[in-house]
Amino acid sequence: MFICGHISFFPVPVNAQSYKLAVFGQPVAHSLSPRIHRLFGEQLGIDVDYSAIEADIDELAEKLAAFRADGGTGANLTVPLKQAGLRLCTRVDRPARQAHAVNTLHLEDDGWHGYNTDGAGLLLDLDRLGIDPAGRRILIVGAGGAVAGILGPLLDRQPACVTVVNRTAERAERLADKFAHLGDIRGGEIDSASEGSPHDLLIQSTSAGHEGKAVPIERACLTDDASGYDLNYGTAHAPFAEWCRQHGMMTHDGLGMLVGQAALAFNIWTGKRPDIAPTLAALSRD
Numbered sequence: 001m002f003i004c005g006h007i008s009f010f011p012v013p014v015n016a017q018s019y020k021l022a023v024f025g026q027p028v029a030h031s032l033s034p035r036i037h038r039l040f041g042e043q044l045g046i047d048v049d050y051s052a053i054e055a056d057i058d059e060l061a062e063k064l065a066a067f068r069a070d071g072g073t074g075a076n077l078t079v080p081l082k083q084a085g086l087r088l089c090t091r092v093d094r095p096a097r098q099a100h101a102v103n104t105l106h107l108e109d110d111g112w113h114g115y116n117t118d119g120a121g122l123l124l125d126l127d128r129l130g131i132d133p134a135g136r137r138i139l140i141v142g143a144g145g146a147v148a149g150i151l152g153p154l155l156d157r158q159p160a161c162v163t164v165v166n167r168t169a170e171r172a173e174r175l176a177d178k179f180a181h182l183g184d185i186r187g188g189e190i191d192s193a194s195e196g197s198p199h200d201l202l203i204q205s206t207s208a209g210h211e212g213k214a215v216p217i218e219r220a221c222l223t224d225d226a227s228g229y230d231l232n233y234g235t236a237h238a239p240f241a242e243w244c245r246q247h248g249m250m251t252h253d254g255l256g257m258l259v260g261q262a263a264l265a266f267n268i269w270t271g272k273r274p275d276i277a278p279t280l281a282a283l284s285r286d
């Protein structure tokens, strides 16, 4: 708040600004984002009005314009809007260009600026867990939109190599080709994971867990002390967690990544970066 030319007799609250924010998606009713951002607001003493707005691809432009007219200055986009959102931005950051998807919008003078904080959110969580991607041999199972979002930031941390395997091999090969200029990356069918030296970090990105399945990976393509990280959380994480348990591997779910990408979005909107650990602890208590 800017005060000049007179003396105020009332205490001026720190961070008196209120932020009108929302997540857009379909379905979005069960999104954890409103809860996460309220927890961030409480942690930092920032007033946050964060809602969940149902919108399909055709409705996004209109609903976003209405949100802006109503004072909205920041938004998250989730499935199925991340690609459609890109077209509504006047500027986008490098990870969003690489992934061809935005998960965060911030209103600036010339319109919406788009960001993709998913990959950096994963890195924030890996840092929290003490898993440094630098020099690691990383195996990624799945080649959908989520992988496109994490590959750029992950390769920036200079792993020894990244192998992307997928049920539909061509999707993995296409992603590998697209990101080849950033590091040592190859793509192929699931069985090709066992080619070359074993990997020491397994990232599971498929949606098979939503069908109660774990994608079968040869244990031999992983080192004895390899750990597993699932981009899913909740019930969708259960089959992979069980697979890791059966194969003697430490595993982590993707809730930390969700909170991590949210913390980076919150920073873009407010200039303040929340600590993810207390928020994760609060969510785990729910």
Ligand code: ATR
Binding pocket: 141, 142, 143, 144, 145, 146, 147, 166, 167, 168, 171, 205, 206, 207, 208, 211, 213, 215
């Ligand atoms: P997201 O944005 O979450 O990555 P997506 O783009 O729909 O979602 O990608 C889903 C991923 O899960 C894909 O890699 C998909 O494999 P295909 O490209 O062959 O479709 C993978 N997937 C989904 N169900 C699977 C299953 N039952 N077994 C193996 N892979 C599966």
